[in-house]
Amino acid sequence: MNFDDVLSRIGGFGKFQKTLYVWICLPQILLAFHMLVSVFTGAVPPHLCRAAWPPAARPGPNLSFSLSVGPDASPDLSCAAPDTLPGVRLNRSATLALTEGSASRGCRGGWDFSKEVFQSTVATEWNLVCDNAKLNNIGSSIYMLGLLVGAVLFGALADKYGRRIIILIGLAVQATFGVGAAFAPNFYVYVLLRFVVGTTISAVIMNVFVLGTEWTGRKQRMLAGIITDYFFGFGYILLAGVAYFIRDWRKLQLAISAPGFLFIFYIWVLPKSARWLMAKQRKKEAMDLIRKAAIANGRPLAADFELCQEHKDLKDKAEENKYSVIDLVRTPKMRKQSLILFYLWFVNVLVYYGLSLNISDFGINIYLTQLIFGLVEMPARTITLFTLNRSRRISMFSFIAVGGLACLLTIFIPDELSVLRTVLAMIGKFGITASLSIVYVYSAEIFPTVVRQNGIGMSSMCARAGGVIAPVIYLLRSYSKGAPMVIFGLCPLLGAGLSLLLPETANKPLPDTIQDVERGMSSVDTEKMQEIHFQPCPRNSDVII
Template identity: 30%
Template structure:
């Protein structure tokens, strides 16, 4: 579709997109600086999401003076502290009839991430991107450090819940900030690179655990460095797209002029151009969107339901199959590092794929690859082949996970973009909360978990067919533009 066709179809979003990119460029010095700042938030996200691997690693114990190991009931356990001097299991005796509490604390963390994604998504559409991000950072620091010192299990679990909320908030809000600054032709690359700090954080987590073998010291070591993110009070701007969408024109002009100067762009006509654009928006009575706006109109409703199911399916498979691979015996530090390295490979593979393929094509293709690998896993004997098949499934699901972040951002208009990301992320959390129960089906039959994991990506591949392609399209602003996006018929001219 050429520029003339875009303008004829809907002039308003083209003016905004072209205007902002004309003013600050698609990617310059300021964009690079902003990306580096936001990317830093993904390290603590990885630390806290994967911390359970070292907060509650497998631990052996004997019962009193007997020679019996790992038996129940065990009223006076003596724990093996040769690898970890203290874990939440040894600290609060989470064995036998209390063993379920180990999984429960992680489930509660994921519930916090789910709620945080929704609440912070709605808050950032209503109050701007910067303020909710800063609130999430402060919550993460305070509760992360506090969790290292609380004396009982339930206080620890509650603080992990709040940390989960802050993690959900930083993920959805930080990503939208980056996407609303970066130009169209760089969105696919930056959305892929946005996951690299998560991969690196995951890979570096075994180093923290290796040097801090006490769970309290480990928790403190992954939480205290987040203090550096308090600098965001001064370094992170509000996004001009949101400011324009809510008619805070002067603030948008101020941000655009500052960014333009850093990127060595002319600033003479910024105020006149933005004010002219803002005047055009007044005629359309642009209003703030909310979560319910995603479901009021048929096209947006279809898109958000299909998108959310994609997020659920890839999260369900990624976390579930990763845990399935993680059951392998061996050195826990090396196993975690290797597992993280596989996902890093998927990140770098996705970058060239998003340059040459559409979002829709990638999502459908890798859902199918994931499902096929898991079906193969169900019928072959356990061994090297099963490990390879499961690993390919993990990489395929992670590539989908990476692409749907960008796909969702491009599909929904500015006034509900964060709400869409928040709702989709909520669906992803549900998938990650269900996955551990699927792994437990191994006790019934070895083939059941792989088949159960394969069903959702296969369904998601077919559901994705009904979604529009977004590669190369301009970001929409209003609910009306979002409802018209992807329809075969042209929207009515006003």
């Protein structure tokens, strides 16, 4: 038997796996909080320079003034001192009309921020507007850089030390530094603490996915990505409610971080990966876990059932061959598939966070938009359950193409039709969310066991590069307002074309070696390989490799 056959025998998705998925899914809620909280903690409310306002005429906390602008005055006044602009007259009778983002022109006394929506944000506390506005985007990019660093660092560590220990370390560090960010004394310390939190996001999100995949049977393994994604989507929705009731950024940061300490009980309940233990030649530990899973699933193994070692020559060869990320691009077929998957991860995350972190651009209430975008994730993930079993490749192509086309169409919608623009953005979010769910499953099935964690780690690194770039792309609005959405439209369309070059993996066995990928895995190939490479156990007929 290969390991997939073992899982079929003991139950590919029995009580043991269902319990495991409970432990895998719960942290996803907090991961969504950390990933998207900057939508609220980094928000920039309407603001005016307070330096030159006379005390009697200074705007209150809700900035209930209007500005009447003469023919020679700039229309963009949120960064300008009133006495520096010709033709400006104050009027108490109307609502403030202003736009954001111009360069500072003489504001030396700070800003008055509207408190109609937010009591406090990172931007209001540290004046991240006007000349300092770019720091907000840079801070988001540095956080995403943390995810990239975490993908590289913890991907390699997980292959060496195991998925479980890295998950436990990631959860502990995430809670500690997340709480620390709520008490940051300045913006730079805050960004540093968020950077560390970002590294732990990759540690957890990659390894819970791989752990679930490696314990799940062939027919049910697509659930490893989809089920956990549901809980991420639930966290997306729940964040809108939490942020609505907690409008001070420090309290909000504390509220999403402190519950992470509850995961300390994972030390006793989270299992190791038996497949990883077998790859590391830790036969006894793997056998103990397999027996435990079999009993939990109500399908106990015979008393004399045991793990058998591979043929000695193959074992020696495996020990001599130390796989690395270089092996992902060393051979022709593996190289082509790896590079395509790297790009698909990059573009999916680029567009996903490009849309998710800039919901204020669509002209609708920020809490409502967050809720809608979160709700869209549920049907997007659900529909993949019905399409993935038919074809991974066609599903990938279809959804990423829909996401790209919808984003591209938004550039033709005028600003006054904000509802229509939001609907198109929702369709784009729908397609990209479904595509992102699929690429997790697809990648785990294409990368062979010997480099699977390296492959997922490198893919995640490419994805995080997309996350780093996403906030920066919005700086292109100063040159062309539609530029970000053009990029978010064209890049997925290219990915759709490339996805057609990948192999179909639906209901196929997982490849274990790079040679499996090069020759093309099939059930016939698998049977032949077993006949050639594996010897039966001398004491019984049950063989596990």
